[in-house]
Amino acid sequence: MTIVAVEVLDVRFPTSRFRDGSDAMNPDPDYSAAYVILRTDAGDGLEGHGHTFTIGRGTEVVVAAIEALQGIVLGRDEDDLFADPGGFWRELVGDSQLRWIGPEKGVIHLATAALVNAVWDLRAKRAGKPLWKLLVDLSPEDVVRSIDFRYIDDVLTPTQALDLLTERAATKPERETSIRQDGYPAYTTSVGWLGYPDDKIRRLTAAAMDDGWSAFKMKVGADQGDDVRRAALIRSVIGPERLLLMDANQRWGVDEAIAWMTPLARFEPYWIEEPTSPDDILGHARIARAVQPIRVATGEHVHNRVMFKQYLQAEALSVCQVDACRLGGVNEVLAVLLLAARSGVPVCPHAGGVGLCELVQHLSIFDYVAVSGSTAGRMIEYVGHLHEHFVDPVEVRGGRYRVPTRPGSSVEMRPESLGRYRYPRGEAWRR
C-alpha cells in the first residue's frame, strides 16, 4: 500500500468572537489547525489524519511547511513507514536543507508533528485499534526503535529506556483493565478564561463541580488585583480540598513571576503554569525554588525533547505538560514520557485547542499502562470546546476521560466541519 496523496488544509474556527481561550498572552485566538490527510491506494477508504494546533494567523505558514515536507511521505510504502517509525522521524527532522529553518522547533517542527501523527493515525486504523492500544501492544523494543535518542542519550540511553519499559511490561494487562474501567483523571480549563466576567466564572465553576470535576484552572498574569479577586472567588466556590491551578501563559519575567505569585499563594494553587518564557529553563528553576510548595508546570511551548531533558535535569518543572503537536508528534512524545518517568515527574499533557484533547488521551493512557504505571499527580487538561467537529470526540464523565475505543488517534474531523471552517473560503469565513 502506497501513500498516493497528501492533502493539507488550513482550518480555522472563529473562537475570538466569544473570547473562548483568552489568556494573558493570547487575548483573541481563533483556534485553528494545519490539517493533513494521507490517502493510499489500498481501496478501503482508510485515511491517515493528523494536525497541529494553531491559533489563527500563521496557520498558512505551517501549511507551507507541511507542503515542504510532504515529499518525504508521498509515494512511500506505508508498511515501510510503519516498520521503521524512528527512521521515518529522523528523515523528517533531518532533511539537510529544511533543518536550517528549525532545527526541531517552531513552524517546521509543528509541521513534522502533523505528518508524523497522520502516519500513526493510519497505522492504528489499519491495525483496527485506537492509537493508545496500538502503542500499548508494541513490544518495548518497538517503542525504543520509534525514538530518536540523539541529544538525549547522555541522560537516557536506548538500553535504559528498554529496561524501564520491560520492567513495566508484565503488569500492563492489569493497568489496561483498570483504565478501561475507571478512565483517566482530568482537570478543566473551561471555567477561568481571562476574558470571562466574574459571574460567568462563578456559574461555570459551580456547574463543573456538579459534573464531578475536582481540579480547575484559571488564567492569571494580566492584572494582579483581578487575579487575587478571581482566585478568591474560585477558591470560595470549590472549597479547600479541590485543586486550583493557575496559568500565566509566559506573561512574566523571572523576578516578576516570583513577586506576582506572593499574594496568590494564600489561595494554595496546586501549580503555576508557564510563569515565564518557555525557553528559560534556568529561570523556571529559580522560580520553582522560590514559589514552592506551589509546583511549576510547563511544556505546551517547550519545543523538543532536548529542552525537556534539561528542564528535568535542572529540576525546573514539577509537572511536565507535553504538547503532542508542538513536539514532533508521537515519536518525540514517547521520548519525553520516558525522560519524565526516569525523573519521577508526572506528565499532564497540554490539551484544549482543537483536537488536542482527542489526541493526548491516547498518549496519557499509554503512559499509564506502559511507562509511568501510575495516575498519581497526573491529569489531562480538558476544555469543552469544538469537540462537535470530530468523528470520535472525547468522552469525559465525572472529571475523567473515558478510554477511546474506535480505531485511530481520534483527531479525524467531520468532513462538513473541514469544509465549513476551511480558511479563507469556507462558509464560516465568507460572510
Next chain:
Amino acid sequence: MTIVAVEVLDVRFPTSRFRDGSDAMNPDPDYSAAYVILRTDAGDGLEGHGHTFTIGRGTEVVVAAIEALQGIVLGRDEDDLFADPGGFWRELVGDSQLRWIGPEKGVIHLATAALVNAVWDLRAKRAGKPLWKLLVDLSPEDVVRSIDFRYIDDVLTPTQALDLLTERAATKPERETSIRQDGYPAYTTSVGWLGYPDDKIRRLTAAAMDDGWSAFKMKVGADQGDDVRRAALIRSVIGPERLLLMDANQRWGVDEAIAWMTPLARFEPYWIEEPTSPDDILGHARIARAVQPIRVATGEHVHNRVMFKQYLQAEALSVCQVDACRLGGVNEVLAVLLLAARSGVPVCPHAGGVGLCELVQHLSIFDYVAVSGSTAGRMIEYVGHLHEHFVDPVEVRGGRYRVPTRPGSSVEMRPESLGRYRYPRGEAWRR
C-alpha cells in the same frame, strides 16, 4: 514618509553543485535568502533591504512567514518606526496569533529578522551612514530603548545596560578612529569544508596564509579518522602559532562530543564549535568543562536572547557566535552584545552564507566601539563566497574586515543577481 510596498523574494544560489558550504550536517546546501525590499513614498529611490539566510528548501516557508508579518510594516510612517524601534520589535514578536508558531524561534523569528533588518537598513540609508555608524552615534538611552528586556531582566536590567553603554561612551571616538584604520579581525572558513579533498584544503590554506590570515576553520564530525588526518594537515601547513578552529555543526551527542575531541586535542584547536544540539545549554556546559582548555563556541542556531542568557549563566560557551538573522534582527543582537559584555564573553558572529559577512561586520564594529571596547579574542567569520552579488560587498585585507563606508547595512543585492537567482523562475534555475 510611508512604507508603501513590501516585496518578498525567494533567492537561491546553486552552491550544492560545488560542495561549497558542506559540513557534517549540511552536505549539500544551496545558499539562499528570504529577501525583503521596503519601498516608501519619499521619491528618493532609497529602499530598505533585509534578508534572512537559508540553505535551499524551506526558503519558501520563511517567505510565507514574512508575508504573514508584513502587515505590521506596510502603511506605517517610517519616522514612527525609527523613533521607537523597541516598540516596533515587540509588535512583530508579540502578534497575539502569530506568536503561537514560535514564540521567538524558528521560521517566524527568521522572518522577523528580515523585516527588522530592512527597517534598520532604510534608517541608515536615510541618515546617510553605514549601519555601524548609525548605531555608534545613538545615545546609550536610544540603544537601550531598542532592546526588549522581557525575559532577560533577571540578568540585565535597562539600568545596567545604560550604565555599561554610558561607561563606554566617552571613549567611543578613539575606538572609531582605530577601527577605521586597522579594520576588524577575522578568520576564514573557506579552507576546510567537509566536501573538499585534502589537496584542495592544503592549497587553500597555504593561499590564505599568503593573504595574511591567521585563523582557519575546518569542519569535523563525519568521520573521526578523516578529522584527525585533516587536522594534522592544516596544523602542518599553518604551524603552531596560528589558530585552528573546529566546527562539528551539531553532529554529536554530549558524551560523543567529549570522546570525539580527545584525539583531536593534540592539534590544539582554539575552539570546538557547535559540538551538539544548539538547544542543549546544560550539555554544552558539560562539554565545556570536559574539553578545556579548548573553548566551546556556539550561537549560529541559538534562537533568541533568552537562550543566550542561559548559555552565559551556565558558562556553557566561551565564544558567543551570534547570528544576525537567526535572532530577530539588529534589536535582539544588541541585547546579546550587552549580555555577553556583562559576562566578559567575546562575540564572534556567525557569518558566511549569503550576506551574513556583509551584515555582521556592522554589528561587530558597533560592539567594539560602543559595547565591549575590545577586539581581544574577537573575530568575524569570513567565507569567500557570493560577495559578487552585493552592491557594497565586504572588503577583507590581511585577514581583517575593512570598515564599510557606504550608507546602509551592506545587504543590498544587485538587481541582476536578484533576478537571475530568484527561485524557481530565475535564469539560474530554469535549465
